[in-house]
Amino acid sequence: MIHRAIGGPARTRLVAAVAAVVTVVAGLAVRATAQGSVAKYAGDALYTVLIVTLVVLVAPRSRPVAAAGAALAFSWAVEFLQLTPVPAELSRQSVIARLVLGSTFNAPDLLWYAVGAVLGWLAHTSFMRRSAPVSPPVPLHVQVRNGDAR
Numbered sequence: 660m661i662h663r664a665i666g667g668p669a670r671t672r673l674v675a676a677v678a679a680v681v682t683v684v685a686g687l688a689v690r691a692t693a694q695g696s697v698a699k700y701a702g703d704a705l706y707t708v709l710i711v712t713l714v715v716l717v718a719p720r721s722r723p724v725a726a727a728g729a730a731l732a733f734s735w736a737v738e739f740l741q742l743t744p745v746p747a748e749l750s751r752q753s754v755i756a757r758l759v760l761g762s763t764f765n766a767p768d769l770l771w772y773a774v775g776a777v778l779g780w781l782a783h784t785s786f787m788r789r790s791a792p793v794s795p796p797v798p799l800h801v802q803v804r805n806g807d808a809r
Contacts, residue, residue: 707731
């Protein structure tokens with residue numbers, strides 16, 4: 660099993676990389692199958708989930724709240740940058756810039772980025788709980804010494 664062969668930060672990075680790929684596939688699937696505001700806002704939330712996975716990929720020991728907070732701050736910064744002409748100009752010149760920066764400010768996006776940060780936080784928290792080493796129970800002879808229960 661792979662989880663026994665790889666542990667610690669290496670395992671966290673592997674899971675984050677897989678999660679990033681799954682998130683991109685989910686985003687593309689939503690765009691291909693949904694339309695209108697469902698596709699747009701699901702894409703916004705998944706954008707921030709992807710940023711959470713990338714934060715964890717770069718900093719595998721990051722706490723879930725820190726990774727989600729950094730992703731939310733980045734997402735919001737990009738959205739507020741759209742109040743300037745810079746993202747629109749870069750988006751006209753590059754598909755990658757359009758995917759990363761967007762082009763126009765839309766206030767509801769801020770809410771959906773927060774939804775994505777919460778989803779990323781929940782997923783990261785769940786992973787951390789499942790991958791935490793389980794401490795074996797303390798044997799009874801260690802718990803009781805000199806007749807005193809600890």
